[in-house]
Amino acid sequence: MSENKEQPRKRGKKEKKRMNKVALGIIVAGIVAVVGAYSVKANTYRTRFFPHTVINGIDASEKTVDEVRQVMSNQIDNFESTIKSRGNNDEIIKGSDVGLAFVKDNSLEDLLKEQNSMAWIAEVNGKRDLKIKSSFTVDPDKFENTVSKLKALDESKFERPVDARISDFVPGSGYSIIPEVEGNAIDIAKAKEYIKSQLITLNSDINLDYEDNDLYEKPAKRADDPTLNTALNNLNKYISARISYDKLNVLNGDTIHNWLSVNSDGSVSISDEGVASFVKKVSNAYNTVGKPKTLKTSYGPTVTITGGSYGWKVNVEKEKAAIKSLIQAGETAKREPEYSRKAASHGENDYGNSYVEVNLTAQHMILIKNGSKVLESDFVSGNISKNWTTPPGAFPLTYRTRNATLKGEGYSTPVNYWMPFNGGIGFHDAPWRSAFGGQIYKTSGSHGCINLPPSVAKQLFDYIDAGFPVLCYNLTEATTAPAPTETTAAGSGETKASVETKATEATVEPISENVNPPSDNQSVEIEQ
Template sequence: MKIWQKVVGAGLLVLLAAYVLGGWYFGEHFHANTSFAGVDVSYLKEPEAQEKVQRALAERPLNVLEGERAWGTVTYQALGVEVEAAEALADLKQAQEGSSWLASFFGRSVLGVEAEAGEVVSLDFEQAKQALGEFEGFWQERVASEDAEIVFVEGEGYQIQADRLGTRLDEERLQAQLLEVVEAGASMVDLSASYQTAEVTQADEALTERLDQIQAATSMSIILQIAGYEEVITPEMISSWLIIDEVTGELYFDEALIYEYLGSLNEAYATYDDYRYFESTLQGGVQLVPGTLGWSIDRESELAWILEDLYAGESVVREPMIVGSGYNGSLDDIGSSYIEVDILNQTMFVYLEGELVLSTPVVTGQIGTTTVPGAYSIWNMETPSELVGYNPRTERDYVQPVQYWMGFDDTGQGIHDANWQPYFGGDAYLTNGSLGCVNTPPDVMPLVFEYAYMGMPVLVFE
């Protein structure tokens, strides 16, 4: 046999012996390049590896940062870190294939990085919080994150103010972050990743929808057409009425301010309880004292309508809700159709569309029960009817049938036929005057009743 063949054979025997010896050795030791929870356990037996892991983790420093601030260093042991190494190391050892020890010199075996939290490394969070609290001022003066919210910016209107990240730590996130860090065997942690986040972000769908509603409401207008005039509820006015609930973020409108605004419109336009100048048939210009004639904006009903318009967010043009009588689209609530009762001349006139259609003598109230002057309107019409009341002159109750009745005030005054009157006009009222009503000749009253209508002005003056 040649010498080189002998040398090669001897070398192969040495390699084989080394391979076998390595297999035997690594049957009891961890392969090369093996780490556990960030600790190198290469060439160690299980008990040795367990001891090294426990010691290394206990002494391992962790630099605690918070953004650009460095709080200091704390050990894993101070954080209450424990590693259940025995079972995991045994599993790792068992997973080693005897024939792969040689390949381990060229690779890396790691355990503890991929392990689920709590399976290998555990953390006493209360102890960890206490350890972090050793840094001076660590838990003090932390600011909570602020939710995104809708704000009013002068000159720009309502918009969403983005959520702002505070410095208050979310304990659940902090615990998870610390566990992840120590499980990976890291030497640094930035706790700003565990800040408490805002509950409502700038992209919150409900917040965006609310802003859309606000912008719709504050860009619309409501035009109220009142007695031939227009009053515009502008976007600026609507913005001043707007209320955003600080707790729920819900959109509201200040009903008291709207109600006050409607009151100002009544002061400007309403005719109820007004004195009026009137050009009478026989006396010329007279002043009518306030009576039941007159109208105003129904503030309660109109408030409800305005709120409905605002929440709908669409511009509208309409008349307001009116209460009372005499509203005809102008400030002249008498108009051109009315009944005129001239007490001085004991005469009643009926005008329709500006034309005098009837004139008749009447008998008004006797002294002591005089007919009360005022600007009134018809609120009740009956045929036939009964007059029921108390006569202060005779001190007796009465029931008097009549064929026609038209009530025009809230005290019982009205216009009706009076077949008991011997004559009408002149000074009849001085001796045979009524209890306040306007006594009308029976042959004329049917025509008066025909011309009249509910709400027709009745103007009584001396």
């Protein structure tokens, strides 16, 4: 029994070994078959292109070089390309029109050599879009004759590009940007080269307006240009300014836009000439210096005073600067002009109701305060016989000072109170005189100054200050004294008649002393 059990066990082991050998053989055979099949396929792709291969737009999948070349060659017979251009309808070029011909070279062979046939399994599902320089050529003469007739290259039909720009000023809305115009002007030489390059690769859809081609002339400036938009913002800011004056129409963008110019960096300049022309209008409206002034005299008649330097005078440079600044800020403002000289009032008579009335004919001075007489006196003016006549006119008091020495040709005169109003002519005390008024001035007058009694000079000095109006005028010889008018001397409580020919004194309200130095051109020495 034991022998019989041993034999089946030995037969089972042998059977397993035999079966393992068979299986191994099958596996080896399978590997050999697979390797063989892979090698066969790899060998195929030594002469054929991989699947999904496109060469110059031609499907070369699984094709040999000759087969691809044949397809390319066959394409010539019916080939045509659509030319798309800016502003024109599509145009057609046929291969025969340009002498399109197949060129046999080694470009396809070179592509095939670059193909790694042993890697075919990795490339089976991949897409390969390959290019060769060209397998085609064109006839130069036919090409030139055909392409030159394209509407896209007709220079007579070109519209040149136009830069984006800022519009003209429009009342009520200001400025805006007018967009650029692209135009259709093309670089003809570059366009021809591009068309040729596409034809010899059998491109059936040639777009000349493709951005990367860079064939068309371009505007130098477009609507989104930062400098252009900076200029636009500046312009609209400047014209938004509104500057008003009591005596003029409002200055606004309707006028300001004429003064503006744009710089290359987008900044905006304001014309000096334009601003100056406007400030001239301001000056004409506000200046009263040198303009005739009427005065209802204390003697009754109304006189017209011409000449002199009293009045309003606009400071042109300061006013120009102020206007420019307001425009640049785009501000709304109501202005009183900048002045280099000021007067008391903007009324009909700029000297107001406080002034010194100097009747050169009557040789009588009257100080008016707030419309009332507060001081009056006879005086002696310039010597007519020596041609030192005191000139009429309206003047502002230049300054006032104490203890001055008046110098001129042949004289040097110390005075206690010096109040010039017309260059070297002014009020001062004259203690050396015993009489004032009458006809003294005609033969024994001053060098042009108004000589006053010392006490009157002191009171006048205490009242008037720099800028105070001094109105000098002449009347007929028959009018020598003021009309009888009773006034109350300020602070005295007394009533006096203003008809005396000698000095008539009154008490005035003193003001704080403001001693100003003489100007450099005055021949005056001040005692220290």
